[in-house]
Amino acid sequence: MSQPLTYYDEMKNKGYSRRDFVKFATMMAAFMGLERSAVGQIAKSMASKPRIPVIWLHFQECTCCSESFIRSSHPIVADILLDQISLDYTETLMAASGFQAEEAMQHTMNKYKGEYILCVEGSVPVEADGVYCMIGGKTSMQILEEAAAGAKAVIAWGSCACNGCVQAAKPNPTAATPIHKLVKGKPIIKVPGCPPIGEVMAGVIVHLVTFDRIPQLDALGRPKAFYSKRVHDTCYRRPFFDAGLYVESFDDENAKKGYCLYKVGCKGPVTYNACGVTKWNGGTSFPIQSGHGCIGCSEENYWDNGRLYERASAFAGFGIEATADVVGGIALAATGAGVLGHAVMTNIRKKDNIHMLEDEGKKEEKELDH
Amino acid sequence: MAKKYVHIHRLRRVYTWELPVRLYHWLNALVMVALIVTGFYISNPLVISSHQEASNRFVMGWMRAIHFIAAYIFFFNFIFRLYWGFVGNKYANWKQFIPTGKFFFKEIWQVLKIDILQLKGKEHLSVGHNALAGFIYFFTFIAFGIQSLTGFGLYASMSNWWLPKLFSWVPAILGGDIMVRQVHHWTMWFFILFVVIHVYLVFYHDYVEGRGETSSMVGGWKFIEEEAFQKDQQTAPDRRVLTDEKK
Amino acid sequence: MSKRIVVDPVTRIEGHLRIEAEIENGKIKDAYSSGTMVRLLEEILRNRDPRDAWAIVGRVCGVCTSVHSLTSVRSVEDALNITIPPNAELVRNIMYCTSFMHDHVVHFYHLHAMDWIDVVNALKADPQKTSALAQKISKWPKSSPGYFSDLQARIRKLVDSGQLGIFSNGYWGHPAYKLPPEVNLIGLAHYLEALEWQKEVVKVQAVFGGKNPHPNYLVGGMACAIGIDDVSGINAERLSLVKSILEEAKTFIEQVYIPDLMTIASYYKEWGSIGGGLGNFMVYGDLPWNGYRDASSYKFPPGVILNKDLSKLYEVDLRNDGDVQEFITHSWYEYKGGKDIGLHPWKGESKIKYTGPKPPFEHLDMSQAYSYLKTPRWQGHAMEVGPLARVLVGYARGREEFKDVVDRALKTLDIPASALISTLGRTAARGFEASLVSQWALDFYYQLVDNIKKGDTRMANMDMFNPDTWPKKAIGVGHAEAPRGALAHWINIEDKKISNYQLVVPTTWNASPRDSKGQLSAYESALLGTPVADEKQPLEILRTVHSFDPCLACAVH
Ligand code: HEM
Ligand code: HEM
Ligand code: NFV
Ligand code: SF4
Ligand code: SF4
Numbered sequence A: 001m002s003q004p005l006t007y008y009d010e011m012k013n014k015g016y017s018r019r020d021f022v023k024f025a026t027m028m029a030a031f032m033g034l035e036r037s038a039v040g041q042i043a044k045s046m047a048s049k050p051r052i053p054v055i056w057l058h059f060q061e062c063t064c065c066s067e068s069f070i071r072s073s074h075p076i077v078a079d080i081l082l083d084q085i086s087l088d089y090t091e092t093l094m095a096a097s098g099f100q101a102e103e104a105m106q107h108t109m110n111k112y113k114g115e116y117i118l119c120v121e122g123s124v125p126v127e128a129d130g131v132y133c134m135i136g137g138k139t140s141m142q143i144l145e146e147a148a149a150g151a152k153a154v155i156a157w158g159s160c161a162c163n164g165c166v167q168a169a170k171p172n173p174t175a176a177t178p179i180h181k182l183v184k185g186k187p188i189i190k191v192p193g194c195p196p197i198g199e200v201m202a203g204v205i206v207h208l209v210t211f212d213r214i215p216q217l218d219a220l221g222r223p224k225a226f227y228s229k230r231v232h233d234t235c236y237r238r239p240f241f242d243a244g245l246y247v248e249s250f251d252d253e254n255a256k257k258g259y260c261l262y263k264v265g266c267k268g269p270v271t272y273n274a275c276g277v278t279k280w281n282g283g284t285s286f287p288i289q290s291g292h293g294c295i296g297c298s299e300e301n302y303w304d305n306g307r308l309y310e311r312a313s314a315f316a317g318f319g320i321e322a323t324a325d326v327v328g329g330i331a332l333a334a335t336g337a338g339v340l341g342h343a344v345m346t347n348i349r350k351k352d353n354i355h356m357l358e359d360e361g362k363k364e365e366k367e368l369d370h
Numbered sequence B: 001m002a003k004k005y006v007h008i009h010r011l012r013r014v015y016t017w018e019l020p021v022r023l024y025h026w027l028n029a030l031v032m033v034a035l036i037v038t039g040f041y042i043s044n045p046l047v048i049s050s051h052q053e054a055s056n057r058f059v060m061g062w063m064r065a066i067h068f069i070a071a072y073i074f075f076f077n078f079i080f081r082l083y084w085g086f087v088g089n090k091y092a093n094w095k096q097f098i099p100t101g102k103f104f105f106k107e108i109w110q111v112l113k114i115d116i117l118q119l120k121g122k123e124h125l126s127v128g129h130n131a132l133a134g135f136i137y138f139f140t141f142i143a144f145g146i147q148s149l150t151g152f153g154l155y156a157s158m159s160n161w162w163l164p165k166l167f168s169w170v171p172a173i174l175g176g177d178i179m180v181r182q183v184h185h186w187t188m189w190f191f192i193l194f195v196v197i198h199v200y201l202v203f204y205h206d207y208v209e210g211r212g213e214t215s216s217m218v219g220g221w222k223f224i225e226e227e228a229f230q231k232d233q234q235t236a237p238d239r240r241v242l243t244d245e246k247k
Numbered sequence C: 001m002s003k004r005i006v007v008d009p010v011t012r013i014e015g016h017l018r019i020e021a022e023i024e025n026g027k028i029k030d031a032y033s034s035g036t037m038v039r040l041l042e043e044i045l046r047n048r049d050p051r052d053a054w055a056i057v058g059r060v061c062g063v064c065t066s067v068h069s070l071t072s073v074r075s076v077e078d079a080l081n082i083t084i085p086p087n088a089e090l091v092r093n094i095m096y097c098t099s100f101m102h103d104h105v106v107h108f109y110h111l112h113a114m115d116w117i118d119v120v121n122a123l124k125a126d127p128q129k130t131s132a133l134a135q136k137i138s139k140w141p142k143s144s145p146g147y148f149s150d151l152q153a154r155i156r157k158l159v160d161s162g163q164l165g166i167f168s169n170g171y172w173g174h175p176a177y178k179l180p181p182e183v184n185l186i187g188l189a190h191y192l193e194a195l196e197w198q199k200e201v202v203k204v205q206a207v208f209g210g211k212n213p214h215p216n217y218l219v220g221g222m223a224c225a226i227g228i229d230d231v232s233g234i235n236a237e238r239l240s241l242v243k244s245i246l247e248e249a250k251t252f253i254e255q256v257y258i259p260d261l262m263t264i265a266s267y268y269k270e271w272g273s274i275g276g277g278l279g280n281f282m283v284y285g286d287l288p289w290n291g292y293r294d295a296s297s298y299k300f301p302p303g304v305i306l307n308k309d310l311s312k313l314y315e316v317d318l319r320n321d322g323d324v325q326e327f328i329t330h331s332w333y334e335y336k337g338g339k340d341i342g343l344h345p346w347k348g349e350s351k352i353k354y355t356g357p358k359p360p361f362e363h364l365d366m367s368q369a370y371s372y373l374k375t376p377r378w379q380g381h382a383m384e385v386g387p388l389a390r391v392l393v394g395y396a397r398g399r400e401e402f403k404d405v406v407d408r409a410l411k412t413l414d415i416p417a418s419a420l421i422s423t424l425g426r427t428a429a430r431g432f433e434a435s436l437v438s439q440w441a442l443d444f445y446y447q448l449v450d451n452i453k454k455g456d457t458r459m460a461n462m463d464m465f466n467p468d469t470w471p472k473k474a475i476g477v478g479h480a481e482a483p484r485g486a487l488a489h490w491i492n493i494e495d496k497k498i499s500n501y502q503l504v505v506p507t508t509w510n511a512s513p514r515d516s517k518g519q520l521s522a523y524e525s526a527l528l529g530t531p532v533a534d535e536k537q538p539l540e541i542l543r544t545v546h547s548f549d550p551c552l553a554c555a556v557h
């Protein structure tokens, strides 16, 4: 078999000259904040590198992350698949099945040990020794462990891989577990969202490929580039929020006017995602623009943190009706009653003491009079 | 009807609450009310269907602005109080709040018996906070801490200043803003309940003990029974405490 | 002597499917279909707010995304007796059509095509000839010789790099590939074009539902308010975006998908007698023209066909205890009433119990339970659901549109009607209905515009949205024709909460294990008799299995 094509070869094939290539490398170095002396190194590394091999595993998932990925509009996925990476294993798109598919994965794991990127879509069930997700007769736990061992970095796609998503919602019957709890000692990039925006997924891949490094991550392990702002902070309905103008009920006058969806349960104020800026499907819209509140799909445990159409948080253990304010109100009433009862009791039980004090005062008054 | 007096006290004026404590207290009470009112509004705003343009209105904007301004005052005030717990007089000292020995729990039990359950027994006479009050303030201070952590945790991503940014680890620990906001909201209820009980008990003590409890947080002076004061000075003397005698 | 072969993972599907087959004399003698991943979403739905269910069940599947949400809001609306405004119905229909077209095209090109197209062989094509052929079969403009030679160069480069990516280890060169290099090249070109197209068509769902995959639905209607004089609502700009996308979608289906389908089919006519399977077909019906409650207005008419007999149609009653039942004899579940009873979904149970071998394992024990799918039956019969069922029922009902498209295709391909019930027929039926739906989508669109023009701007009926208005107990069922077939959700509501929620999904019907009487379900029965030229390369198995468009996340949920 012939030598793998390098980035330089790719560019040559596209009609770029050696000069263009060095220029590109220079630009990239500037972008990455490197010294000029590093340019040569980047150019060299790019000139000698094959396309990054990628293994994309599928566990407890709905495959909508893959679906979202193929909807990326810049870059389009065909270009990523043909020019930027070598997606050597993904059950959704690969030609080979069964034995041939497993063989393709093994081949990449051996040949590119320590170099391939491992993408994981879906969570891993750890209950019952992992039998709730099996592929090729092995459990997802076993497969993940094997594939992660030789990976250069791991990308956790979507809320399933980042926090377990729906299947981890109470009572989480299969003990669906996110990737970062199982893979240790490897850099993990979390790209939450149900699904993440296609362009965001593509953006993470392109970042890895062009800069040859992991994007900056926030405290929760998400790329800052896409997850550092709340949906609320980039939402075009924000002026209505600040003004105090809210939709009260779907399809009411205020809904037609595009007021803020806070009171019909919008989770934008607690959700970190790029929806307000990048938007969905090539910038067509995003949930709020189409009249429905954000459901917080990129946040941990979003299925168990309150209902979709209530702003106030549900109070765990008090049934779905009990929000904090209901419980608080009841506690307040009880406290009021307690205080009242106590006051009455005081006047009965402490009558002597109080009279005594009064008498004492009167007596002293008299003494003073004298 | 013949009355049997158990004892007749000689009262002494004691300067219990120093000016910084009183300033702290009322500033805190003020911003707390502001935080609760604006917090309530933030969590569940009234709907005012208006035909005005959004650009002419800023209701939620103001509520949030007040909340954040009050939050900063609250926070620094709280920090100041923590500091004063080390340099203030003995009634302001941190030992009033954190149980440091068996006697503390004994006193708590005493207060519970006499004041809360209203069982018969010897009245408990303290000078500063009684142990139960102190212990509850301890929880209050913890709640202050929680509210500061969660509040600034939420605020971190909205601010470019380094101070709120110091708190960005809070959402990471709790698994995101949803949870942080819930904790923040629940904790508010602790304060509401605290204030109701607290204000009641202040009046209660005034009514039952007649020591000028209510006004003490204004002027600083309390009327303390001579034996109680002597005992208090014996167990833990603090010569800085002013009384009417020294005046 | 027969030999047991295993295909696991079956790729180019959604989810985790394992096929084990007994091969004897180059043909499949017995086949077993097993779903090997479970999430138990039915248990997770319990005690939740019925109004939130659409979002949770939406996550059953990201491929047939939105159809579960649609079915869910229908089930809740059924339970609470909510009638939604006509605009909401039309918007739901348009979104449905969008997802349908997307799913079918993606299935044909990205999930199924490599069973028929030899990618590497496309390198041998002559771009001139390819161009001439392309222009002969369609007026689709991207068909110049330069276009095809550029593409060929791109693929050559990929192959030369030694890193074939998704094409690694494919069955290239297998004797069952029959297409000339030029057709392979056209197919490959359209694989890439369809990849671009599919991201456009779903924008319609983004307009109304805010995003795709997993757009938003709402009990009582839709959340996208109409505001023709407002920048925020559905206005003229949004509507024309929808219209232009729907028109482009129709063009692509007419000028690319259907011509490719017919051309490829013409080289694989023998697959018109392979993979026929059960011969029982079931359709619940969908795409209401006059409200969901009026089944006679459905563009996809409901009905059941038994034993390939198109002259007699049976009705399905989803509320009737004896009609739809789920069995678990060969499934990793247990019922309180024992392993051999069937339960109507309103009384359904979802208690999991794995009894298979301890992984890693070579084979499953087929005498025991061997799948996470339950086994649904209609009045005791195994049923095939999906595009073929819909086309046949539409045909049997005498609907002109169906007759038209089917008869034309049979004539073009010069094959008998009986060839429809086959692997080839299933794949063709998907194309037929995609082309019908591409027209219906526009019909619904014009109806929507017309409605708004007449001054009806209602989009949601919120009268019953507040749980305080609900009865103490209610039960409902909602159904839809998902891309892969008949789908229904049964809901029990008690004290404003879900007390039971059961999904019986198209792929559950098709891919389930056999029942207690030993009756095979659709996959297993369709695989019987399928030839396998090379036991090590299960290409033919993939063809028949893929013709159903498996979705295992759906099937097990
Ligand atoms: C929002 C309302 C209020 C809050 C949050 C609040 C909070 C507190 C706190 C934290 C302390 C402990 C002081 C320290 O040693 O640092 C305290 C003590 C005290 N407060 Fe308040 N307070 C409130 C309202 C009031 C009101 C309305 C009164 C009187 C009418 C009052 C009277 C007192 C008195 C007399 C003490 C000392 C008595 C004791 O140790 O129990 N407070 N309060
Ligand atoms: C004792 C004091 C406080 C009380 C009672 C209080 C109460 C509240 C309440 C009830 C909410 C609404 C939560 C919800 O949405 O359910 C809120 C929001 C918030 N609070 Fe506080 N809070 C307090 C202190 C603070 C502090 C110290 C900060 C620090 C900056 C803070 C920052 C915030 C922020 C950032 C929000 C979210 C506002 C938004 O996203 O629009 N709070 N607070
Ligand atoms: N089976 C199935 Fe679905 C479909 N079509 C849903 O109901 O794919 Ni995920
Ligand atoms: S994160 Fe959401 S979209 Fe992605 S696979 Fe999981 S359920 Fe599907
Ligand atoms: S619609 Fe949601 S995200 Fe937008 S401003 Fe209102 S609350 Fe914030």
Ligand code: F3S
Residues within 6 Å of the ligand: A193, A194, A231, A271, A272, A273, A275, A286, A287, A288, A293, A294, A295, A296, A297, A298, C211
């Ligand atoms: S629901 Fe998800 S898609 Fe964006 S607006 Fe909210 S994060």
Ligand SMILES: [Mg+2]
Residues within 6 Å of the ligand: C042, C374, C502, C503, C504, C505, C557
């Ligand atoms: Mg089910």
